[in-house]
Amino acid sequence: MLIKPPTPIPPSEITPKEHWLRRRELMAGAAAGLGLAALGGLGAVLTARPARAGDKIPGLAPSPLSTDEKPTSLEDVTSYNNFYEMGTEKDDPARYASLLQTRPWTVRVDGACAAPGEIGIEDILTGFPQEERIYRLRCVEAWAMVIPWVGFPLGDLLKRFQPTSQAKFVAFETLHDPKQLPGQKRAVLEWPYREGLRMDEAMHPLTILATGLYGEVLPGQNGAPLRLVVPWKYGFKSIKSIVRISFVESQPPATWNQMQPDEYGFYANVNPAVDHPRWSQKSHRIIGAGLFAPKQKTLPFNGYADQVASLYEGMDLKRFF
Numbered sequence: 436m437l438i439k440p441p442t443p444i445p446p447s448e449i450t451p452k453e454h455w456l457r458r459r460e461l462m463a464g465a466a467a468g469l470g471l472a473a474l475g476g477l478g479a480v481l482t483a484r485p486a487r488a489g490d491k492i493p494g495l496a497p498s499p500l501s502t503d504e505k506p507t508s509l510e511d512v513t514s515y516n517n518f519y520e521m522g523t524e525k526d527d528p529a530r531y532a533s534l535l536q537t538r539p540w541t542v543r544v545d546g547a548c549a550a551p552g553e554i555g556i557e558d559i560l561t562g563f564p565q566e567e568r569i570y571r572l573r574c575v576e577a578w579a580m581v582i583p584w585v586g587f588p589l590g591d592l593l594k595r596f597q598p599t600s601q602a603k604f605v606a607f608e609t610l611h612d613p614k615q616l617p618g619q620k621r622a623v624l625e626w627p628y629r630e631g632l633r634m635d636e637a638m639h640p641l642t643i644l645a646t647g648l649y650g651e652v653l654p655g656q657n658g659a660p661l662r663l664v665v666p667w668k669y670g671f672k673s674i675k676s677i678v679r680i681s682f683v684e685s686q687p688p689a690t691w692n693q694m695q696p697d698e699y700g701f702y703a704n705v706n707p708a709v710d711h712p713r714w715s716q717k718s719h720r721i722i723g724a725g726l727f728a729p730k731q732k733t734l735p736f737n738g739y740a741d742q743v744a745s746l747y748e749g750m751d752l753k754r755f756f
């Protein structure tokens with residue numbers, strides 16, 4: 436799919452891109468000038484004022500689980516997005532992102548666990564060591580980007596709420612507020628966006644909650660303030676702007692799977708041997724590589740077969756696609 440020319444949108448709802456790019460530079464400059472980063476950790480920045488998209492996240496440890504592929508440019512990662520709550524075109528999310536208020540932000544964790552409760556975004560940012568993880572995001576639409584995420588293992592957060600033996604799956608929900616997410620005014624999908632993982636997938640060390648990218652606080656269009664990233668699955672599993680996480684006993688509803696079950700499976704493991712009914716999944720193009728760049732071969736489990744294939748031992752992956 437090519438990026439289309441911008442469609443007209445009421446000026447009141449737009450933050451021109453030059454503005455948010457510029458604001459990011461200003462904020463980075465301000466933080467440096469005040470020596471906030473020197474106070475140590477994002478916590479220091481947070482006490483000065485709420486974090487915003489583009490703020491630098493100091494003290495990031497690089498992860499041995501990163502790919503060594505060349506990251507897609509920050510410009511492409513933040514301007515070519517899929518986030519239907521902000522519009523169905525790839526350039527809509529960057530245009531509408533400023534409507535989403537990411538502070539304060541609370542995630543409710545409930546269901547089959549001994550310690551249900553709520554956790555605020557500041558506690559998430561300061562309470563879990565953040566690291567840089569470079570992963571390829573492979574969209575089911577046969578394109579991909581390589582993104583230097585900032586985040587931490589989802590399992591670390593889940594453990595705090597003490598899941599019980601009844602917890603077989605984890606269900607996720609995106610914020611539902613059409614004022615902040617104007618795409619929700621149209622019934623293109625059933626809102627809120629929902630996703631789910633099996634418990635072992637959720638606890639796998641490759642599965643992360645992302646709080647940033649390129650060393651900076653996550654921009655709205657990429658799912659601020661908190662989104663899931665499951666690198667061996669198609670991008671639609673990586674639910675954005677999460678407000679609720681529930682431990683459940685049976686397979687929870689997932690938005691695209693419910694909408695078109697023959698096109699989007701619950702498992703959604705990247706699999707070149709199982710085509711989408713309307714196109715091949717054998718290869719993909721890398722966003723920003725140029726129109727004439729050769730397509731890349733898609734690998735089983737997006738290249739993570741050694742780490743995750745054992746989770747699906749004995750399962751027919753053509754049936755459970």
Ligand SMILES: Nc1nc2c(c(=O)[nH]1)N[C@H]1C(S)=C(S)[C@@H](COP(=O)(O)O)O[C@H]1N2
Pocket residue numbers: 515516517518519520572573574575580609628656657658669670671672673674675676
């Ligand atoms: N809430 C929500 N999460 C979402 C989506 C969405 O429309 N709404 N799109 C998904 C799809 S299809 C993809 S490919 C990725 C895209 O993430 P990116 O825009 O950060 O590249 O987000 C996923 N998460």
Ligand SMILES: [Mo]
Pocket residue numbers: 517573574575576669670671
């Ligand atoms: Mo996608």
